[in-house]
Amino acid sequence: MTTSHKKIAIFYTDHDDEWTDPYGNFVDMAQKLLNETKDHPSDVEYKMFHIYNNEFPTLEELGSVDEMGDSNYIGIFITGSRYDSFDQTTEWIIKFRTMLDHLLNDNDENNPYPPIVGICFGHQAIAKTLGCNVDRNPLGFEGGVVPIDLNETGQTIFGTTQLHLSEVHNDIVFDAPKEKGYMNWGSSDKCKIQGLYKEHKLLTFQGHPEFVNEIAAKGVEKTRAKLKGSDTKGINTDAQLDEMVANTKKYQNDGKLASSKIWQLFSQIL
Template sequence: MKPPLRIAVLECDTPLDQTRHKYGGYGGVFKALLEAGAIALNDPRLSSLPHHGLELTNFDVVNAEQYPSLDDIDAILLTGSRQNAFDNHPWIVKLVEFTRKVLEEQERVRVIGVCFGHQIVGRALGMKVDRSYAGWEISVTPMELTDRGMEIFKVDGKTMSLHQMHRDIILEYPDDVEKLGSSPRCFVQGMYKKNKVIAVQGHPEFNQDIVTELLNSRHHVGVFDDIMFKDGMDRVGKNHDGVVVSQAFLRFLLDD
């Protein structure tokens, strides 16, 4: 794919106050992530262009049900959400159908999914999404990579860590994707299909401040009990590989 990379960010939720004040929305959070990835990647195809070769546009698919014209973009990026990807709210059904259309009918437009977005991609590919019997997976968490996962993310070891914030999972991998990794609480941590889709269950776009705000909010309203909250807070400042995943997203878009 030739830069600039025209990426439509499908915003599937609104951040909490502190994060919204800093970034404006999840489109802003992903802008920061992808720019950091472009700088770290240092690919001349991107670094020689204004704005790191990135052209991001944001679409509110929840309230406004806005979607891009596929003729005007190179990729869609589906964000996380507090909602359940297996629900049948009209906006979620519409999102699944749009994603399925891109996956099945488009040879050119590529798909990136993150957390809820990852699950929507799985649902669009015909997989069941449901609650994990193991419960919540939160804060910085290691995952075990497959050999293909090590190649895609370009890491030397068998593990990689990302922020997690979910209790829903794709129950099994679709047949026609490559498996990238797993964790004890989530078998389907990442999937890949060349020139078509890359999706991860974790949150490469999250950082310590964003996750701390989420942990505090969900502890305050009783979603997380004291033990779970403390466990998450103990790990929230650990190193994570968000920028590594961002670079993989960009390589996925740049590959011919």
């Protein structure tokens, strides 16, 4: 009897960019963090699907089982992206949300799809698929290492009252899903929906557990350069951006704690 390796599907929803050097792309950083925090056997395999390039798995593959009747995929990890999760014209984004709709809403004992983790764009695309309002943040860019106040759900998940995560985003989720079982777990000064949770099914992060502090600082500087000469209506002044960079030295990104909870979700114990 053969034993197949358990797989994690990584949906890469962007393309490589030199600003994340020397840490690699979003997939490289995600795999590094997951490898540093896993307590699983070494035969867990990461399978990357380049969603931006229209490389999609089939629903049949994601829901497939081995000869023992156990799922071949133990989890799905969706990366961040520079693109808008709420875009209504770009083919791959529309196709991606359609796939998410099946994975989230057809997920039952007859279609046992693996639990899903969404990071930044992934978090927003999931929320949009679940009927939430997702759009530009009227309070502007949120970056650096951000303190996140955890509500009762978040405290139960993470075992603390505050989480610090690297953030680089202009868009936010404005409201939690109305469907039963989905809960927001924390908020920051600029973003009230910092992540979503559904038992054994879903864990999302507006922040980037996989971004080390240096990458968070580089993300702020990348945004500063982009904003130069643009009309920001007084939002995101240089002083505010300076404070975001300072916070990458003041706080430590709690990526490993977040990643340990990702593994618990994939193990169906969260």
